[in-house]
Amino acid sequence: MNVRNVVVKDTHSPHHGQEVDIRIEKGIIESINESKIKADDPKLISPGLMDLSSHFNDPGTEYKEDLITGLKTACEGGFTDVCILPNTLPAADNRSTIEYILTKASRQVTSVHPLGALSKELKGDSLAEILDLRASGAIAFTDGVVPIMNAELLLKALQYVQKFKGLVISRPRDLSLSRGGQMHEGNVSTSLGLEGLSRLSEKVMIERDLSVLAYTGGRLHIHGISTFESVALIAEAKKSGLAVTCDVILHQLCYSDDHLSSFDPYYKVDPPLRTDKDIQALKNGLVNGTIDALSIDHLPQDEESKILEFDLAAFGMIGLQTAFSSLLGLASKELPLDTLLEKLSNGPRKVLKLPTMKIIEGEFAKLTLLDAHLKWQYNEESNISKSNNSPLFDQLLTGKSVGVINGEKLYFPS
16 A cells, blocks of 8 residues: 655654555555655554553443444554553453453454553452463553552562563552542632642652662553652652653643633643643653653543533543643654654554554554644544533544554555
8 A cells, every 4th residue: 555645754754744645465564655746634644553551441431432432443543553551340350350351352453451450359459360361461460540558569569570671651640648639738628618639649650660669670661740849750760770660641631720710620730730830840851861651541431420510520531532632732842742742652662662653664563644734623423432521522623543454454544
């Protein structure tokens, strides 16, 4: 197949920034040549987007999302790869659940990478059968949305995964310091009369995690940092030589706690939306390399869980389908689109020690085709997910994925 008149967005490629024609044969990039006839509005082509953290609720709560609708939503958003969290019913703490996920997802264009549960039944008491989970296809180990409160469990996990250079993923929230919290603790929460989620609960957990990592060695990824203190702590840990990586969730960069002034539950997320000062620090962390990757944290919720009084509404926001539009809204001279695309494509692959995808001849074709000018209505008709808990719902958006190439699997929306 031929892909013509596309501008390469891949800093690892000698063709970066060039308008080219690409020929793909049997899932391999056969040739890349500069386009002889230039397009007025050429599309962009990037290494395939990858998400580190999505919730597809399958098995267990498929009425919110299932593996097929989740992967189709990801594909529509331009993702060639998605990691899914183990917070299912039953939890992905056993071989059969991992195999169920991989088998059910095998025919989809977007590849799925299950994250295995760190603890049995996600209870935080004892380690899951990590070697068995790894053998069945788990790519890393985490309790997902459940923070690892048991320091001894984290210590044992970091020691255990060193047998095969595995990765432990931690969500930084000390539950004992954040019970009942509804949003970021600050001026806005005070004015609204809502219980706050303090910075301290994140800071304390990261300090503990880094202390344990320094003691045990191994590889640790901290998922979903949200404060300027977290950026500083991880930057210092990296300077000291610890094998730690981290990501920031895309919506944390797009919205602040000011967006909750109307009590809109669609902005209720965990970690909570923070302040402009935090957002600026997170952006700086992406640019200077402290933050390794962007994640989406796609968390579907049905209306019965979300359209409630604010303190009763469930946490979470979906974002796979609208990711590129959000990237375009963030892009600036200080935070270039090239950086954002890198952090949402090869950033996650570097965290997971997967091969870097490059737009060069002879490479496997994992590619996302993007239209930065396309305007589209995000609504009931265009939404692929079973859920609609996004603040962008019913809005006119600019920028969309218009094709996914994953080897010999292709998707080009009509």
